[in-house]
Amino acid sequence: MTDFYKKIIENNKKWVENKLAISPDYFKNLAEGQNPPLLWIGCSDSRVPANEIIGAEPGEVFVHRNIANMVVHSDMNMLSVLDYAVNALKVKHVIVCGHYGCGGVKAAMGNTSIGIIDNWIRHIKDTYRFHQHELDAIEDEKERFNKFVEINVKEQVMDLAKTSIVQNAWKNGQELSLHGWVYGLNDGYVTDLGVNFSCDTDLDDVYQLKF
């Protein structure tokens, strides 16, 4: 076994000990069930760990992660997570969190074939196409990249708002808010991108949203 592999097993033991030292019933209580107020849809990037960024403990955030934090309507994995979070756990917030420097978004800006992932990146490329006029007008490549990351998050929040799961929750008056964030790898801060939707939101505004 590699040192790294041994180390992570050791780390787990230490983590359990630390938790039990604070509360002897820590795991017993967690095993009773979960009632997280939040669903997090984020990027798979190792530098953007959902719980740590927002100071959440186990049990406080339901998580779905994929490359470039996409909400793809035909993705059964995402839909299953969303359905369970909204209809079974009754989360009150869903946050789509992208991040600057996202490799998936960067790849979607180029034409290099990487492999299987090309098929996933097609969805991100669609987002670029929807906003091509605005994005192509930005000459500075870094600036364009950052803007694309932000636009991609906003687009995913809109797609989330359009899912039958969210629409039905709102129709039934369920308390559920959607938010779009972007995380800065350089400084650790998240920025709220101002796409906050709830059952009070006029859906015509969502469909016609320009950014």
Ligand SMILES: [Zn+2]
């Ligand atoms: Zn990423």
